Amino acid sequence: MHGDERIILERYLRERGLKMTHARETVLTAFLSLESHVSADAIHEAARKLDPGIGQATVFRTIKLLTDAGLAREACRDDNARLYEHAWNHAHHDHLTCVECGAVVEFVDSSIERAQEAVYRRFGFVSSGHRLELYGICPGCQAKKANSGL
Amino acid sequence: MHGDERIILERYLRERGLKMTHARETVLTAFLSLESHVSADAIHEAARKLDPGIGQATVFRTIKLLTDAGLAREACRDDNARLYEHAWNHAHHDHLTCVECGAVVEFVDSSIERAQEAVYRRFGFVSSGHRLELYGICPGCQAKKANSGL
DNA sequence: CATCAGCTGATAACGATTATCGATATCAAC
DNA sequence: GTTGATATCGATAATCGTTATCAGCTGATG
Incomplete structure (x- = not known):
């Protein structure tokens, strides 16, 4: 199921003398079981259901590892808290968010991507990513608004 | 110099029964004296030079007022802290940031803007702003990188 | 110049994240 | 399987940006 991600993480850890542990595997499983745009707290909650002993600090530490290993990516921020999304086998995309209900549509638009590249060229920058x-x-x-009286 | 902004703020305040005070005027002046993308802390520092008695809480409160009055706008976040930029007489623009030195180029690209509108139509959304x-x-x-040995 | 609602600055509170620390678990070598 | 060096754990304290609280103060209005 999530074998790929587990192997990625294990290799990442081994390459720098770090260790694959129960806690890290549990956090990875919890993270993968959730949909996009999760907070550290939500991951902690999900991890506790797999192993009630998982501490909050470990979740934060492991998220950082997952991010560095290319398995997670910081998506945006829910006002105060950082939100994360899957980065493995999830191609680049941008977000369209409803300001009323919070629904998020992920999309890719090739003409936006092309226009962005033109901007990089215009200012002589080498691209290293973007957020839209x-x-x-x-x-x-x-x-809903139309029905409720307006 | 900054008469326009002062009048905007004064009108905004009067309209809702709030008062134009020294502290608010000082924070406004401090904010306008700084370049784009300032933190609340930087504004506080600048305000203290004009009036050492200005408290941190007042700066946060006033920034909120400036934002609501359309004089300031939340630009992005410097990792942890929110950054603000001038919004009055500063047309909408996007940001191109150097990940090495932190330099920021502000730009507008009409084909990106058009492409974004097409995305809104594609998903049936009504636009209420974006951040790129x-x-x-x-x-x-x-x-610098090329010279230093690579 | 009195009055009162709104304002102020200091300080405490808050929530997300990070650092600290003694105890524990991991992995490689034996 | 045992050992041992060392990374890791969870609990807790600390940090940092931001917000709420509160007693005293200020500014517009009459």
Whole structure:
């Protein structure tokens, strides 16, 4: 199931003299069991269901490892807390977020990507990544608003 | 000099029964005296030079007012802290940031803007704003790297 | 110049993240 | 399997940015 990710992490750890432990495997499993855009707290909660002894600090430490290993990626921030999403076998994408209900649509748009490359060229930069967040009101919330009296 | 912004703020405050005070005027002046992408702490520091008695809490409170009044806008986050930029007479723009030296280029690209609108239509969303951050290495840092042995 | 709602600065509280520390688990070598 | 050096664990304290609290103060209005 999640064998690929486990092997990636194990190799990453071995390469720098770190160890594969129960706790780290549990956090990885918990993270993979959740949908995109999870907080450290949500991962901690999920990990506790697999092993109630998992500490909060270990979750934070392991998330950092997962990020460095290329398995997780910081997605955005829910006002205060950082949110993470899967990065392995999940191609690059941008986010379209509903400001009313919080729904998130992931999308890729080739003309946006091309236009971004043109901007890099225009200013002589070498690209190393980008973050695009579109905010708006989703069709469902538009309908809800229209029905509720406006 | 900054008369426009002062009047904007004064009107905003009056409209909701709030008061124009020394402290608020000082924070506004401090904010306007700084370049784009400032932290609350930097604004506090600048405000203290104008009036050493200005408290940190007042700076946070006033930044919120400036944001609501349309004079400031949350730009991005320097890892942990929120950063703010001028929003009055500063048209919408996106950011191109050098990951080596931190330099920020502000730009507008009409084909990116158009492509974003197409994405909104594709998913039936009504737009309410977006945030685009491009990351890369600026020409200066590319040259620095090339010279230093690579 | 009195009044009162709004403001102020100091300080405590808060939540997310990070550092500390003694006890424990891991892995490689025997 | 045992050992041992060392990474790791969970609990807890510490940090940092931000927000809430509160007693005293200020500014617009009459």
